[in-house]
Amino acid sequence: MSNVTAALPRQLKAFNLYYDGNSFAGRCDSITPPTLTLLLEEHRAGGMDGPKKLDMGMEAMTATLVISDYDPRLVSLFGVDNVPLVARGAVQAQGKAAEPVVLNMRGMLTAMELSEWKPGSKSLKTLTYELDYFRYRQADVEYMEIDIINMVRRIGGVDQLASQRTAIGL
Template sequence: MAGFSAHRIANASVYLDGNSFFGRCEEIDLGSVKTVMSDFQGLGLVGLIELPDGIDKLEGKIVWNSLYYDAAKKLATPMKSVQLQCRSSVQVVNSSGLVDEIPLVTMMTVTFKEYALGNYKPRDPSKFESPFSATYVRQILNGEEIMLLDYLSNIFKVGGVDQLSKYRKNIGQA
């Protein structure tokens, strides 16, 4: 009988343009790949259904535990994209304890949308939020590509399977 194993991610590290920001981020939200849906109604259908229309914009944010000059230079430049990488270790646990740790790497091309100047209170550490929009994301778990989404090249792969090959062919892009 095969045993159950739980996967757990409890921490991560953030890199901007290849530079480590170890210990300087309090939180990162990489966003969600969301499908844009629209209602479809047709004669003879007993109800209204939703059909996919494409992929929504991808937005996320980094919460910094202070202001750092090397990060601020990248965050305050809205006309230049930044290579963001989030690396974490997935703990694999079963009934005998920790049995493995596997890498999870998410690579994104992002543009920061706001530059926070700060909010200050006595005896309360300041936090700085940096929302971003992404045009590229690639996620790899233990060496296996989960997803690749390149908005500007009309590329969307899940588990290595091209989800848009017929679409690109139909519009003369293949």
Template sequence: MALPSKLKGFNLFHNGENFAGKVPEVTLPKLTRKMEDYQAGGMSGPVKVDFGQEGIQMEWTGGGFLKSVLTQYGALKHDAVLLRFAGGYQAEDSDKYDAIEIVVRGRHMEVDAGTAKAKEDTAFKVTTVASYYKLTVNGETIIELDFVNMIENINGTDLLQALRTAIGL
């Protein structure tokens, strides 16, 4: 019987800036497919039609005031902000760690500087929406989603290669 792998520690980098000790919490991006029901004559029930990946966002909380984040607010380019989550996961029946890395490129949609109360902890909450997402496990790319370049690479298979070819890209 195996034990589950648990996050033992993590770090977040913002445009290369090391946020070690500054980010107590990250809500990792949820991956959701856009699907719609289709049912035509002669079908006894609906079939979900896959229309691709839904939008991706990463929510994270910093402690204190993060000026460098505010300098990126309102960025004009869809991929102006680079976030890199690096986590070390370990099961209690192993002495090895799995290196989990999530990279997103996008821009900050929301910055909530929280409440200002002297001598109390401050939560600086940020929602970053992404046009690019990449998940690697121990250096191996598992998922890479590049919306602008129409790439959906899942475990080494580009799901959109045939469509790009069909439309002349």
């Protein structure tokens, strides 16, 4: 008989959004963090039995927020670059203490979709941000930092682009 105990998964139990230090508790319905995707190019040359995909950088990072508030501070950010956003979540496994997850994001609000105006129904805004910065921390440990402008891609504590920055003098 095995002594391995099955663990239940951590689940997001609660979250909050902050813009410029202002809390949007009770007004942010959902946050969709960016999908992180490497841009790969297929390479096959003589002496190879098949293709190998090469890392050619990253695809664009996009985050989406759904807000149920007509806060003019958000509307006035349309087209403004370097908007800092912080999403704080609490993930918890059954019977365990909650762990903080913090997503730091920075980018430009490039799309704003206003919901239908209808009496007696919730009024939502869907905000789309094109990001140039994303950082993921859980339980006070940084697992990922991607800074497009400064050519940083640190995953699990390893900066995957350090030698490239050195090679080009950055």
